[in-house]
Amino acid sequence: MVYLDNASSSFPVHKSICDEMDRINRLLPAAAGYDYHYARLTMQLIEDARQKAAQFMHINNVNRVIFTASATDAANRILGGMDWHSGDVVFVSPYEHNCVLRPLNRLKDMYGIRICELPLHDNLELNLDRLKALFSENKPRLVCCTYVSSVTGYILPIKDIINEAKNAGSRVLVDASLSVGLIDIETDDVDFLVFSGHKSIGGPVGAGCMILGRGVLPDAYISGDTMSDSSDLCMPKALPARYEPGCLNVSAVAGLGRAIDYIFQEGIKKLYTKNKALTDLLVKELSSIERVRVYIPENREKHLSIVSFNIEGLTCDECAYLLDRHYDIAVKSGLHGAALTHKYLSDEDFNGTVRAGIGLFTTQKDIEELVCAVRNIAASL
Amino acid sequence: MVYLDNASSSFPVHKSICDEMDRINRLLPAAAGYDYHYARLTMQLIEDARQKAAQFMHINNVNRVIFTASATDAANRILGGMDWHSGDVVFVSPYEHNCVLRPLNRLKDMYGIRICELPLHDNLELNLDRLKALFSENKPRLVCCTYVSSVTGYILPIKDIINEAKNAGSRVLVDASLSVGLIDIETDDVDFLVFSGHKSIGGPVGAGCMILGRGVLPDAYISGDTMSDSSDLCMPKALPARYEPGCLNVSAVAGLGRAIDYIFQEGIKKLYTKNKALTDLLVKELSSIERVRVYIPENREKHLSIVSFNIEGLTCDECAYLLDRHYDIAVKSGLHGAALTHKYLSDEDFNGTVRAGIGLFTTQKDIEELVCAVRNIAASL
Numbered sequence: 064m065v066y067l068d069n070a071s072s073s074f075p076v077h078k079s080i081c082d083e084m085d086r087i088n089r090l091l092p093a094a095a096g097y098d099y100h101y102a103r104l105t106m107q108l109i110e111d112a113r114q115k116a117a118q119f120m121h122i123n124n125v126n127r128v129i130f131t132a133s134a135t136d137a138a139n140r141i142l143g144g145m146d147w148h149s150g151d152v153v154f155v156s157p158y159e160h161n162c163v164l165r166p167l168n169r170l171k172d173m174y175g176i177r178i179c180e181l182p183l184h185d186n187l188e189l190n191l192d193r194l195k196a197l198f199s200e201n202k203p204r205l206v207c208c209t210y211v212s213s214v215t216g217y218i219l220p221i222k223d224i225i226n227e228a229k230n231a232g233s234r235v236l237v238d239a240s241l242s243v244g245l246i247d248i249e250t251d252d253v254d255f256l257v258f259s260g261h262k263s264i265g266g267p268v269g270a271g272c273m274i275l276g277r278g279v280l281p282d283a284y285i286s287g288d289t290m291s292d293s294s295d296l297c298m299p300k301a302l303p304a305r306y307e308p309g310c311l312n313v314s315a316v317a318g319l320g321r322a323i324d325y326i327f328q329e330g331i332k333k334l335y336t337k338n339k340a341l342t343d344l345l346v347k348e349l350s351s352i353e354r355v356r357v358y359i360p361e362n363r364e365k366h367l368s369i370v371s372f373n374i375e376g377l378t379c380d381e382c383a384y385l386l387d388r389h390y391d392i393a394v395k396s397g398l399h400g401a402a403l404t405h406k407y408l409s410d411e412d413f414n415g416t417v418r419a420g421i422g423l424f425t426t427q428k429d430i431e432e433l434v435c436a437v438r439n440i441a442a443s444l
Numbered sequence: 445m446v447y448l449d450n451a452s453s454s455f456p457v458h459k460s461i462c463d464e465m466d467r468i469n470r471l472l473p474a475a476a477g478y479d480y481h482y483a484r485l486t487m488q489l490i491e492d493a494r495q496k497a498a499q500f501m502h503i504n505n506v507n508r509v510i511f512t513a514s515a516t517d518a519a520n521r522i523l524g525g526m527d528w529h530s531g532d533v534v535f536v537s538p539y540e541h542n543c544v545l546r547p548l549n550r551l552k553d554m555y556g557i558r559i560c561e562l563p564l565h566d567n568l569e570l571n572l573d574r575l576k577a578l579f580s581e582n583k584p585r586l587v588c589c590t591y592v593s594s595v596t597g598y599i600l601p602i603k604d605i606i607n608e609a610k611n612a613g614s615r616v617l618v619d620a621s622l623s624v625g626l627i628d629i630e631t632d633d634v635d636f637l638v639f640s641g642h643k644s645i646g647g648p649v650g651a652g653c654m655i656l657g658r659g660v661l662p663d664a665y666i667s668g669d670t671m672s673d674s675s676d677l678c679m680p681k682a683l684p685a686r687y688e689p690g691c692l693n694v695s696a697v698a699g700l701g702r703a704i705d706y707i708f709q710e711g712i713k714k715l716y717t718k719n720k721a722l723t724d725l726l727v728k729e730l731s732s733i734e735r736v737r738v739y740i741p742e743n744r745e746k747h748l749s750i751v752s753f754n755i756e757g758l759t760c761d762e763c764a765y766l767l768d769r770h771y772d773i774a775v776k777s778g779l780h781g782a783a784l785t786h787k788y789l790s791d792e793d794f795n796g797t798v799r800a801g802i803g804l805f806t807t808q809k810d811i812e813e814l815v816c817a818v819r820n821i822a823a824s825l
Contacts, residue, residue: 064480064481064482066473066482068473068475068479068480068483071473071474071475071477071483071691072473072474072475072691074472074473074474075470076469076470078470080469081466081469081470084465084466084469085462085465085466085469088457088462088465088466088648089456089457089459089462091455092447092449092452092453092455092774093452093453093455093642093648093649094449094452094453094776096452096776098449098761098764098765098768098774098775098776098777099445099449099764099767099768099773099774099775100445100768100772100774101445101447101774102449102774132513132514132517132650132693133513133690133691134690135666135668135669135689135690135691136513136517136666136690138668139665139666139667139668143524143665160668160669161667161668161669161670161674161689162667162668162669162689162690164677165667165668165669165677165678165679165689166666166667166668168667168677168678169663169664169667169678259691261474261691267469267474267695268474268691268692268693268694268695269513269650269693269695269696282550283550284520284524285516285517285520285547286520286542286546286547286549286550287516287519287520287541287542287543287546287547287781288516288541288542288543288546288781289542293542293778293779293780293781293783294779294783294786295783296545296546296549296783297546297549297550298546308516308542308543308546309514309515309516309517309543310452310453310514310516310640310642310649311649312513312649312650312693312696313649314648314649314650315650315693380479383479383480384479386480387479387480387481391481392480393473393479393480393481393482393483394479394480395475395477395479396479397674398674398675399674400668400669400674402674402675402676402677405675
């Protein structure tokens, strides 16, 4: 199989991660705590992973790193835990994923918040001038912004958005699921950042991260038992306990820690450079094929890891089917969880896009095989 | 190590479960879907586990089995997804866990619901006569009831409670985390049932289950992307998609499926009988030791799997510390996530109880070692 669905889930999971998870599953009870030797070992594994994640995300206060089951879990908890009032304005980029859009839509129904969309230029890049105007017209309480688009691979101008949001007195939620491990981020100015453990960072499914900035903390949207203060009917105020009820998935959390080790070991710049070279190669080759449309931002410096395309004459599902059936190539077809993006792509006739997601272990040969297959399919139509 | 903290997390996890999880982590991408061979395999693994869970729980409609990250996750989603109004009455047994109590307490603050406690007899059993009277005085909207107490191992009279709740027009939420795999349950009459994958059922941490009965479904408290209908800002109405946003932890879900295989293979009655014999042995032996207090229901038929005790002259933490330090025995000390229970135990001077939780792989030798250690400690005081 040529696996190019790394934007859904990174694969393969590095041997060091699988080994560590397997070791833990076989040798350690899952309940962390103080009561006995193995509970302390389990707790230590979780705290080691927290230290690594804090170092990785440049956070001084390690307890502001919260482990969750997924990025979806983390985003729901932040959005659901905020103190909403009718008329509160939330801005979203058109690149947001359903893990942000759907919880917001529920809050709209429940509290009457207003969801406003940030505009793009024709070249698929964010229109920062309009953004400023919109922020002054409708003072936002929250701005939600993914770092790398799950559809076009566009690297959003996070720093500019954060600055403008701060100027407007707004808080910011960044979804870094597809940038973490490829692009370094200073999380100092971010109020909330979430990422999945099994996308660009290359860890296992079952662990995600929620980074809480310096500002006011959300209410505990999910609550349950904690190692301390069990007699209190409220979650403890202390971090990270406040947001980590129940039993953490220690093997997945430790696996995420190992994924961070791997990124440190390889170096984030090297991983970016490798990914960028493969991304650019794929764009260049696909763009040269007749009948193929590629959906990427105009400025090639703002593009990474994900290449969406279509072949004229095929829906995206048909194209993915042919790639799977005849070439054993795994890509994803559809809206990629981000429906708002597609109105800028004019891809209705294709029912969305075919998406190739480049991962940590994607090779030039993988890219060449995809290109060859697309060329064959396009030529056969 | 003598491991007797199975009520926190079952250990060891059976080899067949670890093997399957390891296989999946190494060989299969985690994203389930229709697009390519391996995504379909992943989807099939999840649906196989769902079939097994449905069969195991006697449910005709397999899609009413929802996989969650944990029982805590499941309980929060049910409670948070209900349509609450000020003054709504929720009854809880004094055996409820913080995974139910803490979310309810939040709902109390948010919506002004009233939380009422079901009363116990002096023998630590539920007072069903008073329950009937209370239900007629304060018509409940929901009754929350754990099946087996995490503190005393008391098997609550679930069927009676469900009948009385139905008569009062109330819905019922059962937490079966400590009964599933030991006691069969007909889920037909239960509106909501949750269980953890890593407690009495013996599966891995990282997967839980939420069973939805025939009644009205809760709102999707956690939302995100789904394999279908990505363009809709609401979660799809169809089950199970409505409650399974994002990427499921396929290895944990398949591991839970394997745990169910193991229960089927061994037979639930055999597992009950074995557990009951060890529980009774432990009670008998501990009760014979001077200075030892055991906290169990009077009727021995209503007791399973969990034995709470204290040694006069030691706090529960001191006792657990000595068992760990000098005897390498893993037990838990404290409130065991269920603070309400303890006012019936008069265990304030001990700061809670020492809890031995008997698991699938506990042996008579484990019990004997614990008894011997407790006898030594008690004699040394």
